[in-house]
Structures are given as C-alpha cells and as structure tokens.
Amino acid sequence: MKIILLYFIIINLITFFLFGMDKWFAKRSIRRISEENLLGFSFIGGALGGLMGMIIFNHKTAKFSFIWKFVIVLMSQIALIVFMRI
Numbered sequence: 001m002k003i004i005l006l007y008f009i010i011i012n013l014i015t016f017f018l019f020g021m022d023k024w025f026a027k028r029s030i031r032r033i034s035e036e037n038l039l040g041f042s043f044i045g046g047a048l049g050g051l052m053g054m055i056i057f058n059h060k061t062a063k064f065s066f067i068w069k070f071v072i073v074l075m076s077q078i079a080l081i082v083f084m085r086i
Contacts, residue, residue, distance in 0.1 A: 008045050015046025019053025019060070026059075035060075039069055047077045 018041055022033040038060070042050035050070065053059060060066045 011041065011045040012047075012049030012052075015041040015049035016053045016056075019050055020057050023053075023057040023059040035066055035069075039066075039073055042070060043073045043077070045077070047074045050074075 015038075018033055018038060022038065025032050038050065051074065054061055054070070060070070
C-alpha cells in the first residue's frame with residue numbers, strides 16, 4: 001500500500017509540474033508539452049496533479065476540447081480507485 005501511495009504522490013507532482021512548465025513555455029512561445037503527454041500523465045495516476053495544475057496555473061481552462069478529454073480521464077481514474085477500493 002505504501003508503494004501505491006508513493007507512486008500516486010510522485011506521478012501527481014510530476015503532472016502538476018508538467019502543467020506548470022507548459023504554461024511557462026506558452027508564455028514564452030517555446031515548444032510546448034503535447035496535450036497527449038499532459039493527458040497521458042493524468043491518465044496514469046496524475047489526474048489530481050493535473051487538475052491542480054489547471055487551477056493554480058490557469059492553464060488549459062478555456063480550451064473545451066482539452067477539458068472534456070481531461071474530465072473523461074478524471075472520471076475513469078475515480079472509477080478505478082472506487083473499483084479497487086484504494
């Protein structure tokens with residue numbers, strides 16, 4: 001159980017920082033982190049970090065096409081957690 005918790009902490013921190021880095025890159029017109037990577041890290045356990053990154057950095061909050069994909073990832077992650085009873 002400790003390993004699973006550690007995994008979720010690390011993947012959420014990474015995802016949070018990826019959202020922050022992408023926002024920073026966007027402001028400076030630097031090559032961005034792809035939406036597929038942002039959604040991918042969210043999907044493998046980093047949805048909470050992604051959500052916090054979206055809120056804190058105000059990133060991807062106006063892009064509806066990203067938000068609905070993110071909501072699907074978030075809902076599937078919640079369903080998996082409930083199903084596994086973590």
